[in-house]
Amino acid sequence: MIDTQPAPRYVPDSSDARPVISVVAPVYNEAATLPLFCERVIAALEPLREPFELVLINDGSRDGSLEVMVGLHERDPRIKVINFSRNFGHQIAITAGIDYARGAAVAVIDSDLQDPPEVIPELIAKWREGYGIVFAQRAEREGETWFKKATAAFFYRLIRRITNVNIPVDTGDFRLMDRKVVDTLRQMREHHRFMRGLSVWVGFKQTGVEYKRAPRHAGETKYPLSKMLRFALDGITSFSYLPLQLATYFGFLVAAISMVALIAVVILRLTGSQTNFYGQASTLVSVLFLGGIQLIFLGIIGEYLGRIYDEVKQRPLYIVADVLGLDETQDRRV
């Protein structure tokens, strides 16, 4: 097991009753990073001289992250832990953190130290100016493959184009939200959650702060290509009907082309300039082409249908095995 560095025990005082700032961090197999992560968050927030809490969500880690978290909580009760019964995914983990956080402002940050905790005070400063949401925008990304950067750049621009929520380009989930925004988000219980879109959808005054995204401190990304694709699809289907409408547009296009072709065939027949039409191959190709297109659109309908099915089942978003330092009995939904 990874040893947590010996830090002085934190002794709570009465001002800790209700934190002003909550920091929410999802954790999936980050045992090697957690002690340093917590240390840096605390070092960034302590100079503000305001009560804060750091809510760690253990999203079914299998590398002893939980034990590290328990140790950190025992040493400093401002570190709180939500332990999921299994892995529910990054976005759901953030949701649980937001559900339990009690601060007047809630910051969401990755626990792999790609998002530097030192940026949080800058976000807080903007919040104090009266902004409801303050995004941390990636001005630079270090230590990530060109493939990840290129697909991310493409995706953020695509989603901006085809949806009617203006998700700022190059923002992840690293952001700070006012209590009003958080309470609204807590009412939105959809299953395929694209949190960065949902928080923009809520509205309020929004602004951004630029930062340099660091490479991972340890371990590797938990977003392989397949998960990234799923996530992208969640983002698109949550906010846009365009993929469904494409079938209509395409249908009109094909109908128009076939009308032109029909008229051409009749004219050619009547004028006798061409009496015979050859081409089994061309018939086959066009039938297969349209068959393929139809299957693609069936698949697109399936993507939406499956998501509707997941909503209808009304299963809980996540299952909490235990919590440390948080109120367990309160119903988290507003």
Ligand code: UDP
């Ligand atoms: N994470 C999680 N559950 C998951 C996958 C990831 O809680 O199923 C956490 C992970 O520990 C990290 C954050 O979500 O703090 C972002 O994940 P990751 O760094 O793997 O994504 P990337 O930065 O590569 O996009």
Ligand code: MG
């Ligand atoms: Mg990361």
